[in-house]
Amino acid sequence: MWTNINQVYASRDAQNAWAHLAGTNAWHRILPGSGDGVTNVLLILSAAKANNRQAYVVRDGSGNIVQAYL
Template sequence: MWTLINQIYATHHSQNAWAILAVDGAWHKVLPNSPDGVTNVLVILAAARANGKQVYVVLDAAKNITQVYL
């Protein structure tokens, strides 16, 4: 689904990143497949948020973010 990103959040813990999607106003966890994958998705989400761009987000059945396209 295409959506804006309202907020992003990450901690120093490995593979812990979250985003609030404008489409539903809920927090969604970036699915931890690999540390680099979580970082790369977080970078895309941050770039979209900083520039007011929409991203295409793919969610799994548990509403975790599995893919993001800018």
């Protein structure tokens, strides 16, 4: 779904990153699995937020973010 990114969050803990999506008005975890994958998705969502652009976000059945692109 195309959506605006309200906020992004990451902590020092391994693969712990989240995004608040305007389309659902909720926080969604970037699905852990690959450290580089979590970082890359977080960077895409951060770039969308910083430039006030929408991102296309794909979520799994549990609501976790599994893919994103601009």
